[in-house]
Amino acid sequence: MDDGPYYLDDLSVGQRFTTGEYVLDADGAVAFASQWDPQPFHTDKEAAAGTFFGELVASGWYTAAITMRLLVEGLPIAGGVIGAGGEIAWPTPTRPGAVLHVEAEVLEVRPSRSRPDRGMAVVRFETVDRDGAVAQVFTATMVVPRRPAPEDAGT
Amino acid sequence: MDDGPYYLDDLSVGQRFTTGEYVLDADGAVAFASQWDPQPFHTDKEAAAGTFFGELVASGWYTAAITMRLLVEGLPIAGGVIGAGGEIAWPTPTRPGAVLHVEAEVLEVRPSRSRPDRGMAVVRFETVDRDGAVAQVFTATMVVPRRPAPEDAGT
Numbered sequence: 001m002d003d004g005p006y007y008l009d010d011l012s013v014g015q016r017f018t019t020g021e022y023v024l025d026a027d028g029a030v031a032f033a034s035q036w037d038p039q040p041f042h043t044d045k046e047a048a049a050g051t052f053f054g055e056l057v058a059s060g061w062y063t064a065a066i067t068m069r070l071l072v073e074g075l076p077i078a079g080g081v082i083g084a085g086g087e088i089a090w091p092t093p094t095r096p097g098a099v100l101h102v103e104a105e106v107l108e109v110r111p112s113r114s115r116p117d118r119g120m121a122v123v124r125f126e127t128v129d130r131d132g133a134v135a136q137v138f139t140a141t142m143v144v145p146r147r148p149a150p151e152d153a154g155t
Numbered sequence: 156m157d158d159g160p161y162y163l164d165d166l167s168v169g170q171r172f173t174t175g176e177y178v179l180d181a182d183g184a185v186a187f188a189s190q191w192d193p194q195p196f197h198t199d200k201e202a203a204a205g206t207f208f209g210e211l212v213a214s215g216w217y218t219a220a221i222t223m224r225l226l227v228e229g230l231p232i233a234g235g236v237i238g239a240g241g242e243i244a245w246p247t248p249t250r251p252g253a254v255l256h257v258e259a260e261v262l263e264v265r266p267s268r269s270r271p272d273r274g275m276a277v278v279r280f281e282t283v284d285r286d287g288a289v290a291q292v293f294t295a296t297m298v299v300p301r302r303p304a305p306e307d308a309g310t
Contacts, residue, residue, distance in 0.1 A: 036220035038227055039235045052234050052298070060238065061216070061223050065191035068216050072193055079207050080194045083215065085244030085292075137240075143207070 004076030007147035008109060008119040017104040019074030021130075022066045024058055026096035032062040057093035063100070063136045064088065067127045070102045079145045084120075086140035094135040102127050107139070111146065118145050159231030162302035163264060163274040172259040174229030176285075177221045179213055181251035187217040212248035218255070218291045219243065222282045225257045234300045239275075241295035249290040257282050262294070266301065273300050 004010075026045075033042035037059035040047035048056040071081050094100075108122035121144050127136040159165075181200070188197030192214035195202035203211040226236050249255075263277035276299050282291040 035224070037223045041235065052237055052300075059223070060240075061220050064219065065216050068192045068214070069190070080196065082207060083245075085215075085242070087240070087242050089240030090238075145207075 005078035006076060006144075007078045008111060008121065008144040009147040011106050011109045011121050011144065013106055013109060015106040017075055019070040019102040019104075021099050021101045022070055024062070024066060024094060024096060024098045024100055026056065029056070029058040029062055029096050032065065033059045037061055053093055055095065057095055058098070058135075060088075060090040060136065063090065063094055063127055064138070066100055067102055067125060067136055067138065070100070070127075071104075071125065074102070075104065077142070077144055078147075079143075082143045083140040084143060086122075086138055088136065088138045090136050091134050094129070094133075098129040098133070098135060100127050100129060100135060116146065117148075118143060120144070160233035161231060161299075162233045163266060163276065163299040164302045166261050166264050166276050166299065168261055168264060170261040172230055174225040174257040174259075176254050176256045177225055179217070179221060179249060179251060179253045179255055181211065184211070184213040184217055184251050187220065188214045192216055208248055210250065212250055213253070213290075215243075215245040215291065218245065218249055218282055219293070221255055222257055222280060222291055222293065225255070225282075226259075226280065229257070230259065232297070232299055233302075234298075237298045238295040239298060241277075241293055243291065243293045245291050246289045249284070249288075253284045253288070253290060255282050255284060255290060271301065272303075273298060275299070 030043050041051040041053040042059045045056045103126045105124045107124055111119035121142045123140055123142055125138045126134055128134050185198050196206040196208040197214045200211045258281045260279045262279055266274040276297045278295055278297055280293045283289050
């Protein structure tokens with residue numbers, strides 16, 4: 001497959017994509033969590049020891065943000081990476097030092113009946129560490145434009 | 156109900172909580188998206204005009220981050236606000252200027268069979284603007300500790 005941009009017409013069930021990598025380090029994890037998820041197990045190595053996790057782990061929303069950035073950089077969908085929502089899970093806590101990438105698999109491709117210029121694609125995004133540990137699974141419904149008909153078609 | 160912290164034993168189906176407010180402004184939305192969701196409809200008012208949204212809108216992940224911060228500040232669950240995952244949706248695009256708060260409703264409370272010190276609570280979190288527009292719905296499975304038995308019980 002070429003490098004895109006991909007229209008709905010270019011997607012098919014079972015198709016896979018892989019993004020580049022992002023190093024989730026402690027400084028980044030603590031900075032993000034201090035602003036958006038300020039809980040001791042995300043912001044303070046010492047204090048984290050006495051919590052549910054027992055150690056400093058990344059906020060799931062930091063993993064989600066990193067995942068989105070990897071997708072914007074690595075998944076050239078025509079019109080942009082636009083999700084309507086989906087099912088998100090963080091199967092294992094993610095520790096600083098994780099080197100994450102996203103593995104995507106197209107599960108469903110559905111042209112819109114009411115809007116001929118677009119459709120929906122259901123895509124499973126697994127955010128994984130180099131050792132295969134799954135930091136996040138996001139099965140999302142994406143809004144994807146149809147490929148425009150050539151202006152001169154049929155002439 | 157008192158101000159917490161809430162253990163699983165303090166939660167019941169139908170219980171509701173409301174958080175404080177957060178003003179989602181354009182500077183914050185653009186700063187977040189520039190780092191985590193760098194697409195023109197999230198980062199550039201002029202360029203956004205020619206996109207799917209037709210105007211600058213907040214990244215759904217920014218709404219998610221704001222939601223989490225409001226919950227950490229406003230939902231005093233014992234041990235912290237810890238989600239295993241859930242279903243997330245952004246029913247309407249959120250424009251800068253939105254003043255968001257979160258309305259939570261407990262849908263399910265389930266003590267763990269294997270771990271007597273904890274359980275799961277399913278909670279629906281609606282992130283809403285002052286005019287009632289729903290920016291995000293997150294129906295999450297939370298990990299919540301049981302209330303510890305008093306040391307001197309039965310003496």
